[in-house]
Amino acid sequence: MKNHKKVYVYKGFERFWHWNQSLLIFLLALTGFEIHSSYTLFGFETAVDIHNKAAWGFIILIVFAIFWHVTTGEWKQYIPTTKNLRSQAEFYLFGIFRNSPHPTQKTLISKLNPLQRLVYLGLKILIIPVMVASGLLYMFYRYPQDSQIALINIDSLELIALFHTFGAFVLMAFVVVHLYLITTGHTITSNLKAMITGWEELEDEGESTTAKNKESHEN
Numbered sequence: 001m002k003n004h005k006k007v008y009v010y011k012g013f014e015r016f017w018h019w020n021q022s023l024l025i026f027l028l029a030l031t032g033f034e035i036h037s038s039y040t041l042f043g044f045e046t047a048v049d050i051h052n053k054a055a056w057g058f059i060i061l062i063v064f065a066i067f068w069h070v071t072t073g074e075w076k077q078y079i080p081t082t083k084n085l086r087s088q089a090e091f092y093l094f095g096i097f098r099n100s101p102h103p104t105q106k107t108l109i110s111k112l113n114p115l116q117r118l119v120y121l122g123l124k125i126l127i128i129p130v131m132v133a134s135g136l137l138y139m140f141y142r143y144p145q146d147s148q149i150a151l152i153n154i155d156s157l158e159l160i161a162l163f164h165t166f167g168a169f170v171l172m173a174f175v176v177v178h179l180y181l182i183t184t185g186h187t188i189t190s191n192l193k194a195m196i197t198g199w200e201e202l203e204d205e206g207e208s209t210t211a212k213n214k215e216s217h218e219n
């Protein structure tokens, strides 16, 4: 039986960013799909108003998150790796149903497994930029310029709407998988608790983790 140790994995800002991001994406999706005419909830005008406000909140949060990732060096968590990628995928497809052990060990310097690294990096450098860029084009196409952005020669909203809606579906698919995967930690609620409190029980790797943890907690 391996030893477990409580480790401070998610810092204050990280948790603030994570929960605000999830709230904003929830609001953006809820109002976005009303704008898309999937259902009626707030009424079109109010949905647009909430969507625009949440979008600006999201952009501000992204700016702070970029600053935090760069200044803390946490961006390195998202460097993709092929090491263990296959075994991680096999674990989610088969091993998890047979009670096999997790193929990758969560540590302070490597909090994400190889699949998470790839997926989160994809969100950060592809899906979220597409949402922000298409959303801003949508916003400014519609309002100040009154149906034209002469500068970039767009004469129809169609392509922008297509990208924006496609991104919204990808994000929704991510959320579904994400909600399932958070239940697959050490215990069913351990990942959720970790993102709320910052602390998580990780397998004890001896001195190095403890020392690093102590050091990072003091910072």
Ligand code: HEM
Pocket (backbone or CB within 6 Å): 025, 028, 029, 031, 032, 033, 035, 036, 037, 048, 051, 052, 055, 056, 058, 059, 131, 132, 134, 135, 136, 138, 139, 140, 142, 161, 162, 164, 165, 167, 168, 171, 172
């Ligand atoms: C900073 C990010 C974002 C900005 C600036 C933005 C902006 C906009 C704007 C201006 C519209 C058009 C509103 C109108 O017709 O008057 C729109 C529509 C929409 N947004 Fe966003 N949005 C953002 C993020 C998101 C996110 C994260 C989601 C979903 C998870 C989302 C889902 C949608 C959907 C589904 C529509 C309707 C598209 C259509 O049917 O053409 N948006 N967004």
